[in-house]
Amino acid sequence: MIETPLSAKIKGEAFTQLPQDLYIPPDALEVYLEAFEGPLDLLLYLIRKHNLDILDIPMADLTRQYMEYVEKMHAIKLELAGDYLLMSAMLIEIKSRMLLPKPAEIESEDDPRAALVRRLMEYEAIKLAAQRIDEMPKVGGDIAVASAYYQHISDIKPPEVSLDDLTEAWRNVLKRASQYKHHKIGKAELSVREHMSIILRRLKTDHILEFSQLFDVVQDGIPKLVVCFLAVLELAREGLLRMTQQAPFSPIYVQLNSRE
Amino acid sequence: MMKEPENTTQMKQVLEVALLTSSQPLSLDDMQKLFSDRMERTTLRMLLDELKQDWDARTMELVQVATGYRFQARPEYTTFLARLNPEKQPKYSRAVMETLAIIAYRQPVTRGDIEEIRGVAVNPNVMRQLQERDWVDVVGQREVPGRPSLYATTKHFLDDLNLKSLAELPAMEDFVKSEVQLDL
Amino acid sequence: MMKEPENTTQMKQVLEVALLTSSQPLSLDDMQKLFSDRMERTTLRMLLDELKQDWDARTMELVQVATGYRFQARPEYTTFLARLNPEKQPKYSRAVMETLAIIAYRQPVTRGDIEEIRGVAVNPNVMRQLQERDWVDVVGQREVPGRPSLYATTKHFLDDLNLKSLAELPAMEDFVKSEVQLDL
Numbered sequence: 001m002i003e004t005p006l007s008a009k010i011k012g013e014a015f016t017q018l019p020q021d022l023y024i025p026p027d028a029l030e031v032y033l034e035a036f037e038g039p040l041d042l043l044l045y046l047i048r049k050h051n052l053d054i055l056d057i058p059m060a061d062l063t064r065q066y067m068e069y070v071e072k073m074h075a076i077k078l079e080l081a082g083d084y085l086l087m088s089a090m091l092i093e094i095k096s097r098m099l100l101p102k103p104a105e106i107e108s109e110d111d112p113r114a115a116l117v118r119r120l121m122e123y124e125a126i127k128l129a130a131q132r133i134d135e136m137p138k139v140g141g142d143i144a145v146a147s148a149y150y151q152h153i154s155d156i157k158p159p160e161v162s163l164d165d166l167t168e169a170w171r172n173v174l175k176r177a178s179q180y181k182h183h184k185i186g187k188a189e190l191s192v193r194e195h196m197s198i199i200l201r202r203l204k205t206d207h208i209l210e211f212s213q214l215f216d217v218v219q220d221g222i223p224k225l226v227v228c229f230l231a232v233l234e235l236a237r238e239g240l241l242r243m244t245q246q247a248p249f250s251p252i253y254v255q256l257n258s259r260e
Numbered sequence: 261m262m263k264e265p266e267n268t269t270q271m272k273q274v275l276e277v278a279l280l281t282s283s284q285p286l287s288l289d290d291m292q293k294l295f296s297d298r299m300e301r302t303t304l305r306m307l308l309d310e311l312k313q314d315w316d317a318r319t320m321e322l323v324q325v326a327t328g329y330r331f332q333a334r335p336e337y338t339t340f341l342a343r344l345n346p347e348k349q350p351k352y353s354r355a356v357m358e359t360l361a362i363i364a365y366r367q368p369v370t371r372g373d374i375e376e377i378r379g380v381a382v383n384p385n386v387m388r389q390l391q392e393r394d395w396v397d398v399v400g401q402r403e404v405p406g407r408p409s410l411y412a413t414t415k416h417f418l419d420d421l422n423l424k425s426l427a428e429l430p431a432m433e434d435f436v437k438s439e440v441q442l443d444l
Numbered sequence: 445m446m447k448e449p450e451n452t453t454q455m456k457q458v459l460e461v462a463l464l465t466s467s468q469p470l471s472l473d474d475m476q477k478l479f480s481d482r483m484e485r486t487t488l489r490m491l492l493d494e495l496k497q498d499w500d501a502r503t504m505e506l507v508q509v510a511t512g513y514r515f516q517a518r519p520e521y522t523t524f525l526a527r528l529n530p531e532k533q534p535k536y537s538r539a540v541m542e543t544l545a546i547i548a549y550r551q552p553v554t555r556g557d558i559e560e561i562r563g564v565a566v567n568p569n570v571m572r573q574l575q576e577r578d579w580v581d582v583v584g585q586r587e588v589p590g591r592p593s594l595y596a597t598t599k600h601f602l603d604d605l606n607l608k609s610l611a612e613l614p615a616m617e618d619f620v621k622s623e624v625q626l627d628l
Contacts, residue, residue, distance in 0.1 A: 038380035146331035150517035170545035197596030225318035258477035
């Protein structure tokens with residue numbers, strides 16, 4: 001609940017309403033005045049309390065009452081917020097402008113009270129809106145949201161690696177080794193190395209293959225056959241596989257070069 | 261481990277579990293993630309509708325707020341739940357609530373705008389309280405000398421007030437007390 | 445507002461709401477507060493038992509933990525829930541990436557080859573990560589003393605990088621050229 005001026009407490013005793021006359025015990029005044037949110041709030045209070053018509057404010061009355069409050073504040077040396085003094089000046093100005101004779105033709109638009117009335121009405125609307133928002137049910141207050149427990153398991157996905165990441169890494173390797181000239185590998189050579197892996201993999205499961213089984217003359221084009229042949233030669237050169245032939249023109253067998 | 265849900269019943273179960281265990285509202289995007297983004301938004305909306313109906317006569321209700329969907333206790337249980345946590349929610353001062361109302365209804369506004377409406381200086385502490393609650397944030401600067409910050413309410417504010425959008429706030433006209441429409 | 449619950453159904457409803465909306469387990473003491481301490485603990489325990497059974501074939505289960513009772517998602521749903529808050533995408537270390545690159549470009553290679561090229565010892569952990577990912581495997585041994593394993597990249601690696609064959613890896617000449625361009 002928003003605290004209103006009417007629920008001010010002085011020395012533990014609740015004052016439910018402002019005294020009818022303007023006499024306020026000096027130590028109470030401070031509490032009352034602090035309960036007002038500012039000069040607009042005080043003015044609104046005076047208007048509503050005395051049932052004044054906000055659209056036709058009797059400026060003399062309102063100004064007098066307002067000034068009396070402000071003087072009391074002054075009298076008890078309450079540190080006067082500048083806002084209150086500014087409002088006094090404005091009220092007096094409006095009052096004096098209303099005393100001046102006004103030309104008939106601009107009557108309505110030129111009511112010196114117009115700006116003040118607009119501000120008071122806007123402030124009052126905001127004040128009520130604030131109260132309404134304050135009363136609305138809110139999460140953490142009247143609204144309880146579901147928040148049952150669940151076992152958190154981590155769903156860590158493996159890191160993603162792009163082709164760029166990979167080539168960047170390779171580039172770094174090369175840069176550090178500064179071995180560009182010795183390690184130039186073109187597309188053709190990479191295919192050879194890939195086929196080396198493929199052949200090794202096949203031999204791991206099949207153990208021994210006929211040389212011709214390594215080549216699919218029907219499926220593979222000439223370039224692939226050449227690459228595959230180069231891979232076999234490179235594997236043999238690196239001592240990774242062994243080729244055997246029992247007799248001339250008999251089948252050549254390829255197997256992993258193992259000591260067993 | 262459950263395999264991917266195969267029928268609407270299983271799909272609604274997955275949604276129900278997610279909504280009952282999430283303390284934040286779940287957006288449609290969030291809920292699509294539950295199904296590895298293999299569910300159409302229209303299907304999802306249909307399932308949510310059904311789930312809402314499934315819970316119609318029950319203790320919780322499925323509601324839609326600004327950032328998504330959530331289950332919340334039906335209001336009739338509030339009194340009981342309040343007994344669990346008797347410490348009352350911190351109440352905000354009038355200054356805080358009026359500042360919030362101005363930001364909610366007049367956003368985006370600068371501190372100057374707020375001071376103009378309230379007729380008093382804005383205590384920095386007031387803005388801090390609202391920002392810490394994640395009800396208000398800075399959405400830009402007004403292009404005038406000093407480039408003052410423009411404040412607006414957040415989606416979280418709407419969520420906390422059980423609203424889908426600002427339009428659901430009570431109309432400002434309801435708060436104009438004068439019988440005669442102001443015509444100044 | 446609901447009046448005080450009059451039958452066990454209503455009492456269970458109050459318990460259900462409280463348990464579903466509480467982010468902490470509720471103790472028997474807590475739950476007695478819900479009924480303004482006008483409920484016997486034995487009655488409460490009986491109601492909790494019934495409530496547990498009511499949820500038997502459903503998405504959540506009522507469990508008792510050290511500090512009290514709570515509803516929790518049945519384990520089969522946790523995989524779905526994990527998708528809501530994916531952990532941050534981890535990244536491979538530089539050592540892993542460079543080792544992978546060397547294996548990709550120079551396969552089949554031994555650990556010794558990799559160490560020679562990188563100039564540092566290969567952490568066993570690095571090879572394990574690549575093998576666990578099924579990106580690299582052992583395709584043979586080099587017939588030298590110690591018979592070191594020969595590593596090569598797998599088909600799975602090509603699939604994951606969206607390559608049809610290693611020949612699609614950018615050729616090294618491209619690097620040399622760009623190096624020259626950078627030097628300009």
